[in-house]
Amino acid sequence: EAPELSAPLSRTITISNFLIAMNWSALVHHIFILFPLLPPPPPPLFLKQITIISDIISHSTIILNGFFGNGLVTARDHEQWYKQRRIMDPAFSSLYLRGLMGTFNERAEKLMDKLAELADNKTEANMLHLLNCVTLDVISKVAFGVDLDLLKNSSPFPKAIETCLKGMVTYVRDVFFEFNPKNRRNVNEVREACRLLRTTGAKWISERKTTMQNGDEVPKDILTQIIKTTRLEQYFILFVTRQSQETTANQLGFCIMALGRHPEILEKAKKEVDDVIGMKRDISYDDLGELVYLSQVLKETLRIYPPAPGTSRDVAEDMVIDDIHIPGGFSVVFNSYVSGRLERFFKDPLRFDPERFHPDAPKPYYCYYPFALGPRSCLGQNFAQMEAKVVMAKLLQRFDFTLVPGQTFDILDAGTLRPKSGCNKLQKI
Template sequence: MALYQIVAEWMTYLTFYLLCAVFIAFVGYCLYVRHIHQKYDHIPGPPRDNFLLGHIPTFRREVNSDRVIHDRFLEWTEKYGPVYRVNSFHTVTLVVSCPEATKEILMSPKYSKDPLVYKHIFYLFGLRFLGNGLITAVDHDTWYKQRRIMDPAFSSSYLRGLMDTFNERAECLMQHLEVIAEERTIANMHRLVNCVTLDVICKVAFGVDLDLLKHPDSPFPNAIELCLQGMVHDFRDPFFRLSPWNRKKVREIQEAVKLLRTTGTKWINQRRKAVENAEDVPKDILTKILKTAEELKVDDEEDHEVMVDNFVTFFIAGQETTANQLSFAIMELGRHPEILKRAKEEVDEVLGTRHDVLYEDLGKLTYLAQVLKETLRIYPPAVGTSRWIHEDTVISGFKIPAGCAVLFSSYITSRMEKFFKDPLKFEPERFHPDASKPYFSYYPFALGPRSCLGQTFSQMEAKVVLTKFLQRFDFSLVPGQSFDIKDTGTLRPRSGVLCTIKHCAKSTF
C-alpha cells in the first residue's frame, strides 16, 4: 500500500511539473508570436482572425466555401496596397504586387524559394511527394545541378522533334470528337484535353502509351486529382490531417502518392537498365535526361530519388498546365464568337487542308498565340510563387525585416485595373506584337532563373491541339453551365466546359 502511495505521489508531482512545463512553453510561444506581430505590424494587412492562428480561419472558410482563395488576396491587395502581411501562427507572408519588387526579387538568384512553403510538397501527409525536385529545391546549387541535367531535354531543337507526337495525340482527340459530333452527345472538353495532355507527357517524356481516351478507367487521372486536393488541404488547412473525419481522404491521397512514385521508379529503372544494356530506347525526354546525367557523372541514391521527384512533377504539371489552359481558351472562345471567328480564319489560312501542324506553322499562328496568352493572363497556371527574404530590405517604402516569405501572384496583378484596363475582359489584342508590354505584372510561368522549364513545351502542345480543334470543328457552349473557376491548387473551369460539337461545313477530313 505504501509503495502505491509513493508511486501515486510521484505521478502527481510529475503531472504537475509537466503541466507547468507545458504552460511555460505555451506562454513562451505566445510571447514569441507577440514579438513577431510587433516586428511586422508596421506593414498594413487585414485584421487577424485570431492571435495565434492569424488568418488561418479565413483560409479555411475560403476552402470550405469552394471560393477561389486568390480572389480574397486580390480584394486585400486593392484595399491594403502593393505590399501587405498575412499571419499564420508565428510566420508572416508578405503579398507583393509591386512590379519593381517583382523584378528585383524574382529575377535575382540570391532570393531562394520559401522553405516553409515548399516543405509542404516535399512530403505530402507523411510520404515523399515532390521531394527535392526542380520545383521544390530551395538550395540554389541543388536546383542548378538538376537544371543542367534537364535543360538539354527542353531545348528548342529537341522539342522540335516532338511535333509528330503532338500531332499524333491531338489526332486521337479529333477522332474521338468526330464520334461525339456524329452521335450529337455533349463533350466535356476539360476531361478530354486532360486525357490528351497526360497522354502527351507520358509519351514524349517517358515513352509510355496510356491512350486514356480509349482507357478512361486508368488510375492516373484520379491519382493526380487526389494529389492536387492534398496539396491544397495541406497548404491552407493545417488541421486537415488531424481530423478523424478526414482519415479516409488522407489515406486515399497517400495511396495516390504511392502510385505515382512507384510508377516513376519502375519506368525510370526499366529505362536505365535498357540504356545500360545498349538496347534500342525511345528518343524521349527520359532518355535524354539519363544520358545527360551519365555525362555529368550523377549517380547516387539521392539523385535517383530526385529523378523520381521530377517524374512526379512532370507527370502532374506537364498535363495540368496545358489542359487547364486549353479548357479555359475553348471556354472563352465559345463566349466570344468574334474572337473565335478570327482565330479560325487564321488557322485556315496557315494550314489550309493539311492534317498535321508543322513546327514552322507555330510562328505563323500569331493571333492564336495572343488568345493563349490572354487565357494565361486571366487564368494563370503558376498562380503564386514565393521567395525568402534573407536580409532586411525595402519594398514600396516599407522596411521589411529579414526572415519572412514574399508571395508574388500573377493572378492578382493580371486582374488589377492598375496594370490591365478592364482586366476581366477577354481581349487578345493586349498581346499584339505592337502592343505595349506589361511591366513585370504578367508572369504565368513565373520569372527569372526559377521560371517554368516546360513553358515552351506547354505552348507548343497547346497550339497544336487548339489548331486542329478549330480547323475541324464548330462548337458552342451548352447553355446554363457555370463559367466559374474551381481552385484545386491550379485553376480549372468548374463546369468542365460542356460543348456541342459539329463538323465544320467546309471540312474535308
C-alpha cells in the same frame, strides 16, 4: 487604411480570398504579405527585383517535398537547384521541342477522332476531361516513352494524379488535416495515389536504366535526363502532374470557354488557322510561329485564368526593395490571378481582349507571369504552349463549338485553377 483580412484566409485559399485580395490591393499599392497569407500583387518593380535575384529561392515546405521530392520546384539549396536545372535544360531545348511535333500532332488527332464521334452523335463533350486525357498522353509519351492512350483505355493515372494534387493542397492549407481521425479515409486515399505514381515512375525508370546499361540506344528525353539525378522516382510526380499536363489542360479548357463567349474572337482565330494551316492534317513547327493571333488568345486566357495562380520566393536575408523592408527567413507570395485582373496593370481587365498581346502592344512586364519569372520560371513553358497551340489549332480547324445552355463560368480552385463545369457542344465543320 487597409481593410482587415478575413480570418480563414491564412488557412484556406479560395476564389473568394482572391477577391478579398483584389479589393485590398486596390487600396494599398506597396504591399506584400508573408506566407501563408494570400497577397495582393506587389508593384512590378518589386516583383522584378525579387524574382531576378538568383539566391532567392522558390517557396518549399516539408509537405511539398513529400509530394514532389527535393526537386526543381522545391529545392531550397540554390546550388542543388542549379545543378538539377542544368541537367534538365537539354530536355526542353528548342531542337528537342521541334522533334516533338509528331507526337503533338498524333495525340491531338486522337482527340479530334474522339470529338468527331461525339459530334456525329450530337453528344455534349466534357472537354476538360478529354483535354486532361490528351495532355497526360502527351507527357507520358514524350517524357517516359509510355503509350497510355487514355482516350481509349482506362487507367488509374488520371484519378491518382487528381487525388495527389488535391491532397497536396489540403495538406498545405491545413497542416493538422492528417491528424484528424475524421480525415483518415482521405489521407489513406492520398497516400495510395502517391504510392501508385511513385512505384510506377520507379518501374519506368528502372526499365530505362536497364536499357542504358545494356548499351542500347535511348532517346534524349526527360526520362533520360531524370536518370542523371538522384531520388529519381520523386521527379516523376512533378513532371507528370505539373510541368506539362494538368495546367495545360486547364488553360485549354478556359480558352474554349472564353471563345464560346466571344464569337467574334473565335471567328478571327479560325480565319487565321484556315490561312496558315488550311486543310493540312499535320501542323509543323514553323506553322506555330505564324499563328500569331492564336498565341494572343492563349496568352490572354492565361492572364484572366492562370491555372497556376501564383508563385513565391523565400528570402534568406533582410533586404529592402522599393522602400519595402523584407525580413530574412520569410516568404513573399505573388498572385498572378489578382495582378492580371487589376485596372492598374490592364485597362478594362475583366474584358477578354487578345489585342493586349499584339506584337506591337506594350509588354506587360512583371505584372503578367503565368509561368513565374526569373531564374526559377517554369522550365516547361515552351513545351506547354506548343502543345496548347497544336490542340487549339486543330480544334479551330475541324469544329464549331458552343457552350452548353446553363454553362457556368465558375472557377474551381483545386491547387491549380480549372473550369468548374467543362461541357461544350461540338459540331464538325
